[in-house]
Amino acid sequence: MSEGAPAAPAATPVRRLGALFGAVVAPTSFVSALLYYFGYWHVYWFFAYFGVNSTVLDFGTVDYLMRSLDALFIPMVVVAAGGLAAFWGHDLLRTRIAAGPEPRLLRYALPTVAATGLLLTLGGLYSVVDRRFFLNHHLVAAPLSLASGVILLAYALHLHRTVTRAAPPGGPAPPGSTEPPPDGEDPPPPPSPAPRPEWAALAEWAVVFVLIGLGLVWAANDYAAAVGRGRAQQLVDELPYSDTTVLYSEHGLSLTAPGVRETHCRDADSAYHYRYDGLVLILQSANQYVLIPQDWALSTGVALVLPRSDAVRLEFAPYGSRVSAGRSPAC
Structure with missing residues (x-):
């Protein structure tokens, strides 16, 4: 320096x-x-x-x-x-x-x-x-x-x-000091405390x-x-107005969740023989789908975790084009 x-x-x-x-x-x-x-x-x-x-x-x-x-x-x-x-x-x-x-x-x-x-x-x-x-x-x-x-x-x-x-410096006399300071002089400052260790x-x-x-x-x-x-x-509050997810599967999945409708496809040559309406996809992660029914409720609702494979297919439809409950769609 x-x-x-x-x-x-x-x-x-x-x-x-x-x-x-x-x-x-x-x-x-x-x-x-x-x-x-x-x-x-x-x-x-x-x-x-x-x-x-x-x-x-x-x-x-x-x-x-x-x-x-x-x-x-x-x-x-x-x-x-x-x-x-x-x-x-x-x-x-x-x-x-x-x-x-x-x-x-x-x-x-x-x-x-x-x-x-x-x-x-x-x-x-x-x-x-x-x-x-x-x-x-x-x-x-x-x-x-x-x-x-x-x-x-x-x-x-x-x-x-x-x-x-x-x-400011100055103050009372140090502890133990009994001798007063000379006239006209300021009292000595108290001793400084020892510095704290680092x-x-x-x-x-x-x-x-x-x-x-x-x-x-x-x-x-x-x-x-x-x-x-x-x-x-x-997400649950917005389910009635969310887009729907249609799940197609080669085999029956025996889904009994409230509001989920299973349809057996009439076309024998169809690659997917079962269709499930009334679901909403909330996540796809690590080759797995997480779906819940659109009528999901805390007391009765269930969540579905399905592996992503060629045996299932998802189809998405906006809220305005949902399939009505009384319709029996062909696959």
């Missing part, structure tokens, strides 16, 4: 922790794993609503990653907007602290923020050990209580340390980030499950 050049700022514990995490876990792999995780639970709860175990559908990584966007869009927007507002608010408060004495608002804000953070943290932690706690009865209330509580506690401690460092600062921030991260992952997981069930309910 050339003479007179400004010294590089010392790395903060947060930066050191980020560098350590990046050296252990590749950021791209970490983000991909999270997206896969949320997409998996979105898919799981979507098909669980129809009584289908999603593991039999053999989804691929791309399928889960694409589904995760539906589950994470709103949480990411909310977290980004909240983070931006928090950064702007902190910048304004930091400017006030640097401009002069401790603002009067800060005297009341620090205890309030710390007390609120403590209550929220305790509520989130108690929700982990007692699933009957009232926070668990509301969507993402328990995980957000934990994450936001830890954030508030960490921020209150950060403000306290910032204000302490910004305090490992202690790293461990503190690691615990903070782990608790916040677990709370946010927990919240996103619950939200992904709720979105999966919500999308399934939305």
Whole structure:
């Protein structure tokens, strides 16, 4: 470094922790794993609503990653907007602290923020050990209580340390000093506390980030499950107005689902001897079809998982051209 050049700022514990995490876990792999995780639970709860175990559908990584966007869009927007507002608010408060004495608002804000953070943290932690706690009865209330509580506690401690460092020198005599200062001289400043070991600062921030991260992952997981069930309910509500799927099969499938009509084809030379009306295709994955009746209901509905092969054929018709129930179509 050339003479007179400004010294590089010392790395903060947060930066050191980020560098350590990046050296252990590749950021791209970490983000991909999270997206896969949320997409998996979105898919799981979507098909669980129809009584289908999603593991039999053999989804691929791309399928889960694409589904995760539906589950994470709103949480990411909310977290980004909240983070931006928090950064702007902190910048304004930091400017006030640097401009002069401790603002009067800060005297009341620090205890309030710390007390609120403590209550929220305790509520989130108690929700982990007692699933009957009232926070668990509301969507993402328990995980957000934990994450936001830890954030508030960490921020209150950060403000306290910032204000302490910004305090002017001087103050009461050091503990144990009984001799008054000479006339006309300011009392000596209290002794500075010993600097914290670097490992202690790293461990503190690691615990903070782990608790916040677990709370946010927990919240996103619950939200992904709720979105999966919500999308399934939305699909059921739209069934009466959805396009129909006609299933042709070489052999009888003995489908007895409510609203599904089986027709034996009259043409002996037909490649497909059975036709089934009243179905809706909701997915084709890993050479399997997932169909449900158009009259599907939660209490009586069933879902059909059929292998994709030459023995079956699907024909799609828009809502306006559905075959009426009384018609006996020829195959």
